[in-house]
Amino acid sequence: MKKGVPIILLIFLISTCLFSQQRSFKVVAKSNTGETVNLYKDLYALVIGVSDYQYGWPDLPNAVRDADEIGDVLSDLGFKVTRVKDPTKNELMTAFDDFIFNVGQGKDNCLVIFFAGHGHTEKLAYGEDMGYIVPRDAPNPDEDMSGFKFKAIDMHTVEAYARRIEAKHALFLFDSCFSGAIFNISRAKPPLYISYKTARPVRQFITAGGADEPVPDNSIFKRQFIEALQGEADRNEDGYVTGTELGEFLQEKVVVYSREAQHPQYGKIRDPSLDKGDFVFQLRSKPDETIQYKPDETIQYKPDETIQYKPDETKQEIGYGYLIISSYPPTEVEIDERRYRVAPPLIEIRLLAGRHTIKFFNKELRIEKTIVIELLKGERKRIHERFN
Incomplete structure (x- = not known):
């Protein structure tokens, strides 16, 4: 008997270790064959918007707001978001350094970097097209080419x-919009399902258009990106959107809605060590099972046989709806005096149609807000509260 104890203990320890390892991943996908694909332990995003240009570039009034909207959507999906507004070259490089050399060093992290602002393409002396993103203090190349190349980020x-x-x-x-010379433009259809190959390393790029294509300040690209992450790009309805699915979706939709004025480009870096995997967005958390409403099974209702029982038709019309709730910064949520977990990630709750009171609070940040909403039968109402 004593000899069997170490073996049983070893099996228990191995099982516990494997279970703990899987639970440490925030994003775990299932392939179409049922295999578990461990993807990410933590999700991080750097969103950058440049609206106020200083030297010869037209201002882009919506760029900072667009970056904020993207940040909110990513926050809803569980990303920890860093926001940078109207950076100079030095501020932009510092933001990249801080982001990449901190959270970018965790091997099981995933990173999103989003930039809204001017882009530009120049043909270099040796014939190559070079794309640039333009910080607020870069001069217009038509007026100062040397200054532009010094300040813009190639x-x-x-x-x-x-x-x-x-x-x-x-x-x-x-x-x-600029030339995408650093990545191979993808022309292949995305894989139908996530597999073990998805988890391999990858660096992916998507631009709103090609070289010399005008990008309107009222961004079609931003609108379609948000719709993609709300499920429109999930063609196989598996609850995930891959980077390749996203690129294909944006290319298709932006070309149509821009009336072929913009042609988004997407692809992977030109490196065989970094082009095998595929980025994965998990669209939203599953509803919390602790908040499912079930009828009280301890009470059996039997109609009186001497009286014809008819259900109250007005009550039947009440029905149920769904609330999808998130906040930034994260807060605890109380609905009709019942407390739920912190949002984000998204909280999706099935409730009786009607009036409900929602309270957001975060004691550390001294946040407290109460709202009253009306939920209709069959409605999926999305509520996002942002606190400054």
């Missing part, structure tokens, strides 16, 4: 940052 610099990332997956999105 794609070779972005590529160098991408290679310095240790995180498994990184996705760069540019709501700008």
Whole structure:
């Protein structure tokens, strides 16, 4: 008997270790064959918007707001979001450094970097097209080419940052137009399902258009990106959107809605060590099973046989709806004096149609707000509260 104890203990320890390892991943996908694919332990995003340009570029009044909206959507999906507004070159490089050399070094993290602002393409002396993203203090190249090249961030610099990332997956999105020389433009259909190959390292890039294509300040790219993460790009309805699915969706939709004025480009870095995997967005958390409403089974209702029982038709019309709740910064949520977990991640709750009182609170940040909403039968009402 004593000899069997170490073996049983060893099996228990191995099982516990494997279970704990899986639970440490925030994003765990299931393939179509049922295999578990461990993806990410933590999700991080850097969102950058440049609206106020200083030297010869037209201002983009919506760029900072667009970046904020993208940040809110990513926060709803569980990302820890860093926001940078109207950066100079030095501020932009510092933001990249802080982000990439901190959270970008966790090998099981995933990173999203989103930039909304001017982009530009220049043909270099040796014939190559070079794309640039433009910080607020870069001069217009028509007026000062040397100053522009000194201040703008070229794609070779972005590529160098991408290679310095240790995180498994990184996705760069540019709501700008320029040449995508650092990545192979994808023309293949995305895989139908997530597999073990999905978890391999990858650096992916999506731009709002090609070189010299105008990008309107009222961004079509931003609107379609948000719709994609709300489920429109999930063509196989598995609850995930991959980077390749996203690129294909944006290319298709932006071309149509821009009337072929914009042609988004997407692809993976030109490196066989970093082009095998695929970025994965988990669209939203599953409803919390602790908040499912069930009828009280301890009371059996039997109609009186001497009286014809008819259900109250007005009550039947009440029905149920769904609330989808999130906040930034994260808060605890109380609905009709019942407390739920912190949001984000998203809380999805099935409730009786009618009036409900929702309270958001975070004691550390001294946040407290109460709202009253009306939920209709069959409605899926989304509520996002942002606190400054």
